Amino acid sequence: TFNYSSDDSTTFDGRNSTSSNIFGSTDWHILTIDNSAGVSIASGTHNIFGILNLVSGSFNTANSVTLKSVASGTAQMDDIESGSIIGNITVERLLSMGTQGWREITSPVQGTNLIDWQNNGIIFSGFSNSTFPNFAWVNALSYSEPNALGNKNNGWVDATDALSNATGPSNGYRIYMDATDYTLSVSGTPYTGSQTINVTQTGGAGSGDDQNGWNLIGNPYPCTIDWNLVSKTGIEDAIWTWNATAGNYGLYWSAGGTATNNVTKEIAHSQAFWVKAIQASGNVTFDENDKIRVDKAFVKSSSPSNDMLIHFSGNQNGYFDELVVRRIANASDSFDSILEFPKLFTELPDFAPSLSILCEDSIDLSVAAVDKDSNSEIKLKANSGLNAQGTYTLNFTIPEGFMNYGCIHLEDLHNGIITDLRVDSSYTFQSSDTTTVPRFLLKIFRDYNVFSTDASCFNFDDASILIEGDYLNSNTYDIFSNGTLVSSSTANGNSILFDNLFAGNYQISSNQSYNCSNNVSYITLNQPHEVIADFTFNSDTLIVGQLPAQLQLTNLSSGFTDLEWDFDDGNFSSEIHPVYLYDVSGNYDVKLNVQNSELPNCEDNKIQSIVVLDSSTVSSVETSFDFFNQINVYRSNDNIVLRTNIDFNGTISIFNALGQLIYNEDVDLLNGDTKNFQFQLTNQLYYFVLNDGSNVNSFKVFL
Numbered sequence: 001t002f003n004y005s006s007d008d009s010t011t012f013d014g015r016n017s018t019s020s021n022i023f024g025s026t027d028w029h030i031l032t033i034d035n036s037a038g039v040s041i042a043s044g045t046h047n048i049f050g051i052l053n054l055v056s057g058s059f060n061t062a063n064s065v066t067l068k069s070v071a072s073g074t075a076q077m078d079d080i081e082s083g084s085i086i087g088n089i090t091v092e093r094l095l096s097m098g099t100q101g102w103r104e105i106t107s108p109v110q111g112t113n114l115i116d117w118q119n120n121g122i123i124f125s126g127f128s129n130s131t132f133p134n135f136a137w138v139n140a141l142s143y144s145e146p147n148a149l150g151n152k153n154n155g156w157v158d159a160t161d162a163l164s165n166a167t168g169p170s171n172g173y174r175i176y177m178d179a180t181d182y183t184l185s186v187s188g189t190p191y192t193g194s195q196t197i198n199v200t201q202t203g204g205a206g207s208g209d210d211q212n213g214w215n216l217i218g219n220p221y222p223c224t225i226d227w228n229l230v231s232k233t234g235i236e237d238a239i240w241t242w243n244a245t246a247g248n249y250g251l252y253w254s255a256g257g258t259a260t261n262n263v264t265k266e267i268a269h270s271q272a273f274w275v276k277a278i279q280a281s282g283n284v285t286f287d288e289n290d291k292i293r294v295d296k297a298f299v300k301s302s303s304p305s306n307d308m309l310i311h312f313s314g315n316q317n318g319y320f321d322e323l324v325v326r327r328i329a330n331a332s333d334s335f336d337s338i339l340e341f342p343k344l345f346t347e348l349p350d351f352a353p354s355l356s357i358l359c360e361d362s363i364d365l366s367v368a369a370v371d372k373d374s375n376s377e378i379k380l381k382a383n384s385g386l387n388a389q390g391t392y393t394l395n396f397t398i399p400e401g402f403m404n405y406g407c408i409h410l411e412d413l414h415n416g417i418i419t420d421l422r423v424d425s426s427y428t429f430q431s432s433d434t435t436t437v438p439r440f441l442l443k444i445f446r447d448y449n450v451f452s453t454d455a456s457c458f459n460f461d462d463a464s465i466l467i468e469g470d471y472l473n474s475n476t477y478d479i480f481s482n483g484t485l486v487s488s489s490t491a492n493g494n495s496i497l498f499d500n501l502f503a504g505n506y507q508i509s510s511n512q513s514y515n516c517s518n519n520v521s522y523i524t525l526n527q528p529h530e531v532i533a534d535f536t537f538n539s540d541t542l543i544v545g546q547l548p549a550q551l552q553l554t555n556l557s558s559g560f561t562d563l564e565w566d567f568d569d570g571n572f573s574s575e576i577h578p579v580y581l582y583d584v585s586g587n588y589d590v591k592l593n594v595q596n597s598e599l600p601n602c603e604d605n606k607i608q609s610i611v612v613l614d615s616s617t618v619s620s621v622e623t624s625f626d627f628f629n630q631i632n633v634y635r636s637n638d639n640i641v642l643r644t645n646i647d648f649n650g651t652i653s654i655f656n657a658l659g660q661l662i663y664n665e666d667v668d669l670l671n672g673d674t675k676n677f678q679f680q681l682t683n684q685l686y687y688f689v690l691n692d693g694s695n696v697n698s699f700k701v702f703l
Contacts, residue, residue, distance in 0.1 A: 012039045014057065022046070033059045033083055041065065048075045051293060054083030061087035067222055069094040069183060076223040076269065079291045080192055091222040093184040093270040097244070100179045102347055104242045104272040106218025107167040109188035114140060114162040114173070116186050122177060129162040139176035140165075143216040145277070146202040152211045169218035170197050172272025174242075174347070184270060191220040195286045199235060201277035208335045210342035210363050213277040219267045220286050227265045228254045229290040232275075234282020239267070240274040240344045247319030247352030249274070249344040251366050258307055258367055260322040266294055274344060278337070308408075309397040310380075312355040314431065316388035319352035324367045325378065325442070327402060331369035333360040339369040351385040353392065358438050370444060380410075380440035384431035393428045394440075396421050411441040448472060448512070452523055455503045457602040458530035458559075464499040465506065465523060472496060475512040481505065503527035531559040533594045533604040540656075541684030542612045548581035549612050551590070559602075560594035585614040613685060633688060633701050640677040640686070644669045650692035656684060 010028060012020045014035025025044035033039045034055035041062040049068050052075065067075035069092035077089075091108050107116070114124060124130035126138035140159035148155040159165050159173075167173060169191065197220075201213035213235075219225050227239055238253040243261045250261025257265075267273060275284060307327075313320035328339050343356040343364040356364035358379040370376040384392055398408060398421060408421040412429060419427050448469030455463040467477060472491040479487045479498050482505070487498050508521040534556040542549035555576050557563065565573040567580050568588040582588070588610050595603035632643045642652070647670055654663035654677065663677055689698045 066090040108222040169220035314392040321355040327372040375445040378442040455527040533606040566591040
């Protein structure tokens with residue numbers, strides 16, 4: 001029996017091409033199967049708390065392997081390379097329910113039904129073989145898109161039988177759960193390999209239809225997946241996921257990286273989510289390569305970086321909602337397919353607030369786009385829960401460059417209050433079920449545009465600020481950094497460029513007259529992480545004899561994506577931590593080149609010199625030295641000790657095997673004196689030169 005420690009990793013690699021058997025109950029952190037002859041569980045129960053990694057060969061589980069889920073983390077079955085799995089596994093998923101509410105879930109193993117979750121403690125009601133079959137309310141629903149026919153809510157399908165209603169990834173389930181912790185535990189053959197789920201839009205009108213085309217599906221694997229890697233046909237490239245904390249659906253869009261309500265590209269195992277078909281039939285195809293080694297909770301925080309994020313919450317409960325406004329060239333006031341995404345409204349309308357933008361086509365949006373080169377007015381709907389009237393706040397997260405540093409005003413149509421969001425990024429109001437809908441206008445306008453180009457590499461001075469506008473001519477613009485004037489220039493046209501700037505925080509000030517009373521703008525010029533080459537090795541002196549000399553290299557570089565080792569003998573390597581064998585003696589300059597493929601100009605290198613000695617040379621050199629019974633040199637712990645049997649007044653110089661001077665001192669030693677030389681020792685050849693002004697004597701010692 002073996003119990004893992006955090007970050008322990010055990011590999012069965014099948015040396016000598018023989019199969020392996022595992023005996024005894026064991027807790028594993030990372031268990032890797034890399035044996036072409038196969039690995040089998042022979043006895044005991046086996047719990048995996050980190051990663052099950054199937055690289056090659058078959059893994060026979062004997063139905064005794066569990067992927068555990070505890071408060072500290074959830075185990076994953078990683079990308080299956082050329083390996084395979086025989087037998088069932090048990091997959092756990094811990095759900096912590098702080099309050100009663102809906103969750104949307106699926107099963108990552110085959111052959112499961114609602115009864116499996118009921119056996120885990122979930123209370124079902126209103127259908128055959130449920131906990132309370134005679135109760136009037138059904139708390140487990142799947143979704144059938146063809147039933148919608150113009151009304152999204154028509155697609156919900158009540159569960160009918162806990163014993164026969166399947167819970168696989170092609171039909172996710174929405175389940176109302178109590179406020180407690182559940183450990184979902186399902187056993188069966190895990191879904192592996194390519195998995196295709198077909199989706200539909202029945203009787204719909206394509207991408208502009210916000211009522212048809214909704215499909216509730218699930219992550220098929222017992223592992224987190226990256227939505228950006230998943231293949232899709234005939235659907236919006238986005239997912240909508242229920243956030244029980246917000247009481248609302250959040251959205252993640254692949255192409256823009258846009259997200260609301262803490263939804264990300266990472267989809268946890270056992271998570272169900274929504275996709276929206278934009279044609280009669282489409283599909284979503286999952287592949288092993290879509291898996292990522294991330295212990296993803298059902299909801300994890302995120303925020304868009306280049307878009308305006310609006311957050312809406314109140315004092316009645318902890319629910320909230322969010323939406324995103326994006327700046328896109330040539331966006332229109334009507335619904336723009338691909339650029340905008342419809343709102344999927346809360347399933348708790350009595351309690352949770354809802355936030356949406358109403359476009360000119362009367363479609364509610366959770367992601368809206370405005371033309372980056374035009375002034376815009378946006379209709380903003382901010383509705384409280386029907387039974388949760390009270391004090392509510394709109395918070396605006398506005399990137400510095402949003403709408404090119406123009407003005408952003410919020411007008412409350414109910415009371416006429418106008419708020420300059422560049423001055424105050426939040427607005428608090430009292431909700432009312434009689435309020436004008438939509439209640440707000442979001443007005444975006446500017447007098448000039450500011451464009452920035454970040455530094456291409458760390459500490460490069462190639463960043464720039466470009467100002468463009470119709471009324472720049474004859475106005476003066478000053479660029480400050482930390483209160484210091486960096487540059488000043490008067491425009492003689494409709495644009496002005498400040499270049500050769502380092503990354504940093506800058507302030508733009510001008511004497512131009514502004515419509516929105518804003519004559520100062522702030523901008524941040526960023527720079528990428530520094531690319532640094534660094535490495536260590538086992539020794540700078542190697543000995544080659546009957547066996548080659550082994551150089552073990554440890555890469556300590558950072559900020560890189562690609563690398564190349566140059567061993568100075570015509571050979572190269574792209575391994576992270578290579579082990580290289582030299583079979584010819586000599587001096588070598590080992591060079592590591594690193595670069596970042598996303599930053600073509602960003603690279604670094606490091607060179608370390610080593611010496612490879614022939615064993616026949618070293619064998620003639622002792623590990624201590626006695627110079628005609630007059631001077632004796634030997635090693636004592638980490639010191640070199642020199643003892644003299646004569647009087648010596650002169651200079652002692654010590655060189656390493658590369659010929660580099662590492663010690664030099666004038667000494668005055670009497671017969672019987674000892675001298676300790678203290679510096680960082682490595683196992684290598686050292687050269688001593690003793691010069692008393694009349695004679696120069698040299699010798700070498702391997703210490």
